Amino acid sequence: MPAWQKRSADAAFAVVVAAIVLLASAYEGGVDAVDYALVAVGSVALVVHRALPRAVLAVTTACLTGLVLHAEPTTTAAFPVLGAVHAAAHRGHRGAGLGASAVFLTGFYVADPGDPGIVERTLLLAGWFVCALATGIAGKTWQAYLRQTEERALEAERTREEAALRRAGEERLRIARELHDSLTHSISIVKLQAGVAVHLARKRGEEVPPALLAIEEASGEAMRELRATLEVLRTDEPTGSPALLVERARSAGLAVELTVTGRERPLSPELDRAAYRIVQECLTNAARHAGGSALVRVRLGYGERELGIRVVDDGSGDPARPSVEGTGLTGMRERVTALGGVLWAGPREEGGFAVRAELPLDGQLEGVPDAHAEKPDGDGAPLEGRRLKGAAP
Numbered sequence: 046m047p048a049w050q051k052r053s054a055d056a057a058f059a060v061v062v063a064a065i066v067l068l069a070s071a072y073e074g075g076v077d078a079v080d081y082a083l084v085a086v087g088s089v090a091l092v093v094h095r096a097l098p099r100a101v102l103a104v105t106t107a108c109l110t111g112l113v114l115h116a117e118p119t120t121t122a123a124f125p126v127l128g129a130v131h132a133a134a135h136r137g138h139r140g141a142g143l144g145a146s147a148v149f150l151t152g153f154y155v156a157d158p159g160d161p162g163i164v165e166r167t168l169l170l171a172g173w174f175v176c177a178l179a180t181g182i183a184g185k186t187w188q189a190y191l192r193q194t195e196e197r198a199l200e201a202e203r204t205r206e207e208a209a210l211r212r213a214g215e216e217r218l219r220i221a222r223e224l225h226d227s228l229t230h231s232i233s234i235v236k237l238q239a240g241v242a243v244h245l246a247r248k249r250g251e252e253v254p255p256a257l258l259a260i261e262e263a264s265g266e267a268m269r270e271l272r273a274t275l276e277v278l279r280t281d282e283p284t285g286s287p288a289l290l291v292e293r294a295r296s297a298g299l300a301v302e303l304t305v306t307g308r309e310r311p312l313s314p315e316l317d318r319a320a321y322r323i324v325q326e327c328l329t330n331a332a333r334h335a336g337g338s339a340l341v342r343v344r345l346g347y348g349e350r351e352l353g354i355r356v357v358d359d360g361s362g363d364p365a366r367p368s369v370e371g372t373g374l375t376g377m378r379e380r381v382t383a384l385g386g387v388l389w390a391g392p393r394e395e396g397g398f399a400v401r402a403e404l405p406l407d408g409q410l411e412g413v414p415d416a417h418a419e420k421p422d423g424d425g426a427p428l429e430g431r432r433l434k435g436a437a438p
Contacts, residue, residue, distance in 0.1 A: 055092050062124050063088030066109075069121035076116045083108040083115070088125045094132035099141050105129040106145040110152035117157070123149060123170050127177045134181025142181065146174035199333070203373070228271060236264035287324040291343055294328045300340045301328065307347030316404055319380045320345070320354055326373045327356035327400050334360060339397070351386075352404045359397040377402070 066084045070076045087108030094101045105125045113122050126149045133142040154167045239261035246253045291303045312320065324343060331341045339360035346353035374390055377400070381388040386404040393399050 051095065052092070055094065058128070059089050059091040062091060062128060066121050066124055069119055070112075070116065073117055073119050080112055080116045083112045084122075084125075087112070091125060091128050091132075094129060098129075098133045098136040099138055102129040102133045102138070102141055102145050106149055110149050113149075113153050113156045120166055120170060123153070123173065127173055130174060131177040131181040134178045135184045136181075137185060139178065139182060142178050146171075146178070150174065203333075207373075224271065232264055232267050232271065236261065236268060239264055287320060287343065287345060290321070290324050290328055294332065294341070297332065299328065299332050300338075302340065302342045304342070304344045305347070306344070309345075309347055312352065312406075315384060316352065316406070319384055319404060320352060322380060323354050323377050323400070323402055324356065326377055330373060330398070331356070331358045331360065334398070348406075350406050352406060354402040354404070355400070357393070357397065357399045359395075361396075 063085055066088060067081060070080060070084060087105045090101045090104045090108075106129065109122050109126050113119070126145065130142040130146055133139075133145070150167055150171055153170060154163060157163055239257060242257055243253050243261055246257070288303060291301045294301045311317075327343070328341065331339060339358045341356065341358045344353070344355040344357075346355070377390070378388050381402050381404060384404050386402060388403075389399070389401040391399065
């Protein structure tokens, strides 16, 4: 549901609750302008219950408890507090919801302890508050279950895609072997026999038939083309650069900013391949999970002894929902660790997701594995691998 629809629904709910309590209070009688103001403030506060559940709970409980203490207590006065208790429990503030329930029920009872039906009505309201707490907790649990189910489905889809890519790679290797064992051998024999026939004809001083020369030339060209084809089938190395990946992502509709700092220079094949794959994986994850309106910032920092890669998006990542490490993150961590670097990956405090890798240019290491260190700039993501010699902690 869009944000404006949620706000409209919350406003309508607050108005309906306020109208019910005001009409019930007017019908019971014995209320004045102060009581109407307490009802209005306590009910209208429900409009922002999604953003400020505890503040709304405090305001609503105080206003409606003041109402039952100042005027004749009615059960309808509990409606705004019930809504606030449900919202607080749904956001995980069960203790606050339980405390607010106890405060209102105590105020409701002491407002008119001589009423013969006050005990019965207080117990009835206690049951309502228990239901409000239970439904709030159940809603939170259900939403968490739906999020986990969605994450598992996405991970399963991704795993299927990666398995399909792996099977495709295995099939390419099989085809390459078959072509090498069959076609390459046969074409080599044809080329060899044609070459021998041309050589013997020239040795005997005979005119070489044009067809034989054409066979020799065509077989040689076929061998060169077949070797090139086999090389393509056997390799799965990236062709391009992080800048090319950024351009491709932009052309696909993803907002990406690329920043390069330091003295850019050629990298070793292993380091260049790792940097390419890390940026590729991060952009793929951002396109899948961050949302279409998210901005992705890619930063490559060339230091004296390390290459820093940082990819940050302002998408839907939430620190309260720890990320599940899938095959992609595992692959990145293994690449970085194999090169003696360090990797951070996880949700950011301000929202979105961040990945940071530091790869040594000279392979020097210092320290021991530190799998539980925290990132210094507040992203709060786990550290994997080894600390780089000379790198900032």
